[in-house]
Amino acid sequence: MYSAVSFEEQLRPADPKAASGLMAAQLRAQDPKWLLIEDGFTLAREHEIESLFAIANGYVGNRGSLAEGSPLSAPATFVAGIFRQSDTPGAVPELMTLPDWTAVKISMDGQALNIQGGEILEHRRILDLRRGMFWREWRHRDHHGRITRISAFRLASLADRHLLLHSITLTAENYRSLVQFESCMEVPEGTLSVLAPDWKVRSNSARPNVLPLAVRAPGRGTTVAFGVTSQILSETELPGKRIVAIDQRRITERCEIEVEVGSACQLERLISIFSSRESNSPFESAMRHLKQVIPEGMSKAALAHVKKWESRWDTADVEIQGDDFLEQALRFAIYHLISSANPDDGRVSIGARALTGAAYKGHVFWDTEIYMLPFYIFTYPLAARKLLEYRYHTLDAARDKALSYGFRGAMYPWESADTGEEVTPTTVIAPSGEVLKIRNGELEIHITAAVAFAIWQYWQSTGDDEFFVHFGAEIVLECARFWASRLTTEKDQTCHIGHVIGPDEYHDDVDDSAYTNLMAAWTLRRGAETANLLEQRWPQRWQELCRKLHFTREELLRWPSFADRMFTGFNPDTRLFEQFRGYYAKEHVELADYEPRTAAMDVILGHERIQHTDIVKQADVVLATYLLQDEVSPDVCAANFRYYEPRTGHGSSLSPSIHALVAARIGENRLAHNYLRQASEIDLGNNMGNAAGGVHAAALGGLWQAVVFGFAGFRSRKDAVSFAPNLLPHWKRLSFPLEWRGTRLRVSVEPEAITITLGNPAVVRLQVEGEAAYHAQGPGQYISERTAGGWKAWRQLSR
């Protein structure tokens, strides 16, 4: 055992080619369409930049902070599922910020290199979307006239999710100096550290020592262990030195080397991270892991990561010929979505800001199921399945919540963390001084329908019976049971759901929210359908569930009946759904009168006042008509869009993408374009400041949906895939891959034709707007061409 140890080790001269070789072109994307670039340095934007340039692999995420720090740097590392819980009354669990492994201060002869001192000759941060790497290029003249060039990258390996790499290459352009790289990883204040068992310094080792550090999540007890090692390489083959001080709470490493005029040296850092969630001995796992990686070198690990990213892009990239901005915005969205999911862990889901920031405390909302999940279903079904398994593993907590409110079945929490319990804060003080009571945890119950909806969508689109039978069906049944217990039946036998908050959160505690009731009715029907399916196709499982959940035939028969009698506020004359009972009586506010505005409408009018108006926060009825597209006719969808769109204030980042999607489907091209642009700027607009606490993961998923489901008009039907494209006039081609029931499709939409390439030897029924389905046999290529009034039937182009 150790308490505090200091030691020094000579780093053996490394092959000088290794340094330059690592920085070779194979690690650098050159195509600017794949690069998000931030030139210069604006201190005030640091938090935004850190979020946008975050790296992650679904297991671990890290913000793109400056290695040497700045007055506004907020470096943070998060591991999915690692939450801390303060013992302050009313506190809710929050995603834990772990020790920062990226901090490296550089000095030359003891003079620190500092971006705010001296002169920045060049400074550029680059997110290589294609390769999942964060690069920094910096050329700086210090007060002594020394010009230093830095080229650095960081990555969270997609090939080996426990591995983090950090490389800094320094070129002393016009001076010779002793260069020092000093890094300090420490356990945050208020957090317990954990002593590594059996760790000791190995002297005379051929390789640098691997150093241990671990923390214990307050209130949870989860241990997260790091293994850290550093190596220094030099073009001049001079050996470097590593001076280490380590105790239970921090690791301080100083790597130093003499650098000649015009020559370069490179610091390589490898970090391994394991938690007690997936390892019984996270220390040993981290140390053993690094010992396996080190002999193979950083290059190999980095290349494996790059290869993995390439393969993920093969199944996910969206190309938009004719609109470089939107294409890049899509790639930015997809990059963060790929970074957020872990196909190896079914006990975590994606928080509102994924692993890119501390805002929203890592809490999981309906965002995952309604906005993000479709991307995974059609590009990475395994990741989609794992996200849904999270809802299975938290099903008991949802059952407990239902019971605590006097209901049956599963009532999913509006916000959840690691345990699946409700973790929505109950109050907040707005900067106006107004104390807002937060009732979403109690009233925003439509999330329960969202979970069931997502399971059904996943199952229908993937054909993953194994998941449905063993996980999904039980959830759908329990969600249906919840709605059956939550609704009330009035004397006229109509069913109602009172006291809820719909997606339009400007109006809380409303009765008969159309969105909620429609989704509840849908869930009740799917619940009944699930019971029938299980009974017929998987009777053994059905028997198991009947024994466990005590279903009776009477109960199951009531569900479709409730659904049929559900009050939806639909008026067949106007073809409109009233958003909730009494909505039409609200004071009409002409939103155009408030434009241009820089703030949300509830900020302008105040929380109290806005409830009395007809201003809708975000897609609500409009969202329902899209999600329930198999049950709502296109003219009803269009009528509701045209009614509610002018009344929607888009006070939520979830709103623009759905409006773009529906507008594209109903041919409102100008609106579709505007909303798509708005959706793409939620994080990328450089004067919004929205992204400081992390990227808006749901908005990014919504952007993908807007393009694929809206502009390409893709629909996954019960037995076919269909398309009804409506490209923007300046788009020459929109192409993207899809995976549907195990078959890979490559979709290419041009103004005059849709081409589908089937990758595997499977039969897929293809449909295009207004045409009968066509049995396409893969592999092969099929085309449908536009006619004056629609589309021609599909024909085969090639095999």
Place this chain on the structure above:
Amino acid sequence: MTATLAKENAPIASAHSSASVENILLILDGEPPSKAAIPVACKLAETYAATLHVTYVGERRLEAREIACNLGFSTEQRHGAVFDDVSGDALGRVSKMTAQLSRPLIVMSTQTGRPAADKDRFASITESVVATRPERMVLLTPDPSPQPWVLSRILLAHDGTPTSTPATCPAAELAQLSGAEVIALHVAARGHERPREPGSLQAPRYLDQPQHEWPAWAEEFMNRVLASGASPTAIQFQLAVTSGRPGSEIAELARERLVNLVVMAWHGHWDHQTCATRVVIQASGCPVLLVYSAEN
């Protein structure tokens, strides 16, 4: 909602005009509306431990002794004050003094000089001095029933742009020197486009979940407000957000919260009749410290 200045975000030195004031330049024309600036200038001189310079710009020719004795200064107020040379044109003398004095702060009433015909304009000397865009100046509208001026509450008006941040340091510095509290006010503007200046942070356009968004936004706003400006110690900033027209909202909050001094960055816009800065000066009911900051 309050945000505390984090120590690591509190650089002591700043390259901008945030250093202490060493000289207060009080401009008087001898008329009662102009003399309303005397207690404010004296109090600020005391607060900053600065030298009070009195520059007389009235039409009547007065000797220094007459200025000292006849313009309403008490014996205490006269102590340590310098009554400047009265030769030459008024604006020239002000310019000369501003250039000569180290770290000056101009203090004057809006009604110094010949009254303007247009009620939205200030008196002639005030308008002329403002037109020179001094780095820092305090303007105040004469109060018909003046009260003794104390400094216990400061309102820092901030539009979320980095070029407004230079006002942070003077506000924090005065708060530290006087023990005053600081309210940082952001007005969610209507009828304005989002500023194009990089690093700007406005009231949130998307407020997905207020229970998370407001604390995060408030922290980010205060981080930005504080990080770029120097502040000597951990001053408690209370954050407030209102919506509407910035000038009138700032003035209204200043009156409601009995603010003694509004501090705001000023980008040199002055001519427009609806200029927010003019509205604040005219309607806030307290002196306004303008910190000149060129637009980005």
